[in-house]
Amino acid sequence: MVPSNFETMSSKQKPLLFVHNIGPTHVHDRDHETKTKIRRHIMLDIGRERRKPLRNPQLEIVLQFPNNDNAAQAARSETSRHKDDFIDRRHLPSLPRPFWNQHPLDVLESHWCMDVFAAYGIMLMLKEGRNLVSTGRSTESFIFPFAFQQSLFLRHYGQLITAPEQLAGVSHEKPTRFKIMALQRSLGAIACIESALAGTNLENPSTERVILTIIAVISFNLISSDLDQALIHICGLKSLIAAWDETFDLHDNDEIRLMIFWVDVTTSLVHDCSPRFPLPSDLIPVLVPAEPPLPLRTLIIPGPEDDGNIVHVLSCIMDLNAIASLIESELTARGDTLWGESVLLGLWLNPVAHRLLDRSTVTSTPFRPSPISEALRQGALLWIIRIQRRYHAYPGSPITIVQKLLSLLTQPDWSEVLTDIDLLSVELWLLVLCGINYDGPAVSPNPVGMVALRMQQMGWNDWSEVMIYVRQMPWTHAFDIATTHLAERVERSDLLSIK
Template sequence: MDNLDWNAGVAETPIPDVRVTTRPPQGQRMMARKLTGVKPSPAQDLKFINLSHPDDLNRQHAVRTEIRRHVMKDIGQRRRRPRPKETFWRTTRTSPSESSDFEISQPHGANISMISPSYNLTIVAQFPIEADTRTLELMHFLVTAPGYQPLKTIWIEIALCDSGAFYVTLGNAAHALNQISGNDRVKCSEALSYFGVSTRKLRHRLNNSKESTSKGVIANILAHICLAIRSYDWDSWSIHMDGLGLIAEARGGFADLGDQMTLLILLYDLAGSMVFDSNPRFDLPPQLVGISHRSARQPAPRLQALLIQPMSAAFLPAGQALIMVSSIADVININSRSASFWKGDVDAIRLIGPCIHFLLSMPRFPSDFTNISDSEHHVARELVRLTCLLLMSKLKESFAFPLSEQESLHARLAEFFSQHVEILGKNYIELKVWALVTLALLRYHDGKDVYIKEMKREMLAMNKLSPPEFIEIARDIIWIDVLMSPFSEDLVADMNPFVSPEGTY
């Protein structure tokens, strides 16, 4: 890809490396299992079972197990592969030109597919590299690690298709094991070695015009973007995303990559864009256009009333955003009690991804808004955009996706409220109430005070509404129950000190 100036520039960071021999292109089928090699003696061909009553067989588990073993013995022997040749181990080091202080042990003269790791590996995989026992152990850890990890299944499938992405996956596994061992403050040399191999392979393939725009190269880049996001390395994220943009331009887009990779590109694009509050680099995938506009019911009455009134052209995108968020709220409120719903990583991207993309694509608040005749509408639009972005960020957290943007969003919202929210007049008073209540509930433990203070002013201005009535306005616009209800009663109590014993303000 001679016309691309980007060449994995982020990979120039000096890190240890390791040489690992790759396997032939056709791949090598890997299967690990426990080998016994025990041949039964003739005396073992007959088994005698003593039963005093037919029901004894149902009560004696050990007897039933012994019968099954005896019956399946011959079948198992026919299926069992020949015992592998004797193996001995050697250590592979990098050459002097690729200095490294880390070693990876590899078997010499062994049938790799028969090597058993230190514990039973229960996966059968077509690895994109020639693997050793350590590789099997790391992959076993990835597959069997307890707890829900979003996108794990997708990433294992992608990693098995490309050696560069596979090395990053191995590095992530090594890093996780290093943290489990209590060495999380020390850089894992094994992980750095795998990352270095992947980076060098990526740089080499980008210089090949035939491979530079291939699906494998894109998978490798996505692996490095994922690594950058998890390590909060936003400079690396920007470099790799820029490179991905050049590849998209050279190959005419990503339409042929399939749903999994296009969804990953969307997720990773949005992750950094939310941190910087910048426009997404890539268009929304065609299969997701309009997906968040579908709803089982009409918007709540107060939201409908807000949207049907004449509004400025400047506020129109905010109206569309409110409809999208209202639709998402319906889905969340219906399904939030299901534990499996919160583990649907791909469905989660389809649900909230288009809305986040739309919010980040909206016009930004103008710097010279005081000289604009409809400045109030610009303030209302930005208030909707930032509040909805924070709602989507909280949903990302609920779906267990990596988070980095919440603190910057909190700071941006607090500054915006203090500087501009007073300009909102009667037409947007209920929208302002919804934003105040939503933000106070989302920041209940660490930042609600600035919003409660503003609620006091609004309650005094709105015919002395009670705190429950004030919150009911928000509930009747957009209300995501799982995020907002847990602290709603506490928020009412926090607002009660503004009410005198006689019930007046």
């Protein structure tokens, strides 16, 4: 008779339980002690399967020590729990990151190294990742296309890090982690600028590198909505280039000129101020001339001497007419893929924005523009901003321009030149531009209420009657979705019920 006993054998997969018993083998015929031990063994396996994996698992490290005799030495394995083993830590090689932290953002950051556009790229991921899960996709972003050309990392991995499946994980992370890491990168870039400027002899290659780094910092300010800091840096860049005028010729590098033009126009448009740099006319494509909108053709006749701005603004609106035709043609051919062509769209819109913002092209002496010319200028800026928000090239909110324009439209004598019919088309165009560019809390005066009041005065019950007049001015189907939302808001207003 062989006595009953248990032997447990270890395995890499599961511990096995061997039962040696000469008695009955049926489960119900075993003795109580045997059944208890079998049940306990099974429950241990179930517990292991249900156990959650450790967040930061302990890993066994293989340390390879350098050999002073240059002979082959076998690697040996040591773990941190063997405290009695002596290790000469002076010869330990540095562990590759992220050994102690498996967060994927650290992996990405370690590959970025000292890329000057690292701060911009990190904030771009944060913005796009949060937009991916937000109920209403934000348009306050800044896609800087030149970053993907200048940054080696963004050039190779730009499409990967902005892919929806990658950004889905970003949306679950705390934004503070991204912001701190991006800010550290930006401060590092600023430190490099200060170190370079501390030198006495700056050669052209290092000068271009300093300018490129400043542009990268400005792009980070814009995508981070730090708009005041962006304005400070663009003014500093202007002073720096002016100081280098005798030793550095900006015209030798067309790409840097375009990058400066891009951030200069964007910063000026956000603050509604004059650009700091001249328009690079030799780099701008020539638009096909277009006719002025029908309601504005009476403005071709020169006005008073104190209203020289009207001809300049009218020329810009004619360019918007030409751009509207180009956008319509491209939308027909490409569809929504057009909004990925930020360089093409920027080369169309940014020169017109520069001319609208640059008052030095009108007169060299201070002047006060007439209400009609200023209203048209503000409306043209809102037209440009709406298109820029469509392809994420405007990093702010146009509420300031909207309020300025609405304030002009409430003046009783804001137009003394146009006829009643022409005035109606221009006024509705401006009001609709105000309405589609601002969807935040109600402002005073309210563009929705002003449109509803005008429809009530004209006896209109259908939104299409408004659009008949609006489309006489520069317009494109790119505004249709926003216009539909505006029509719904007008319909919900207390003044009107649209059928």
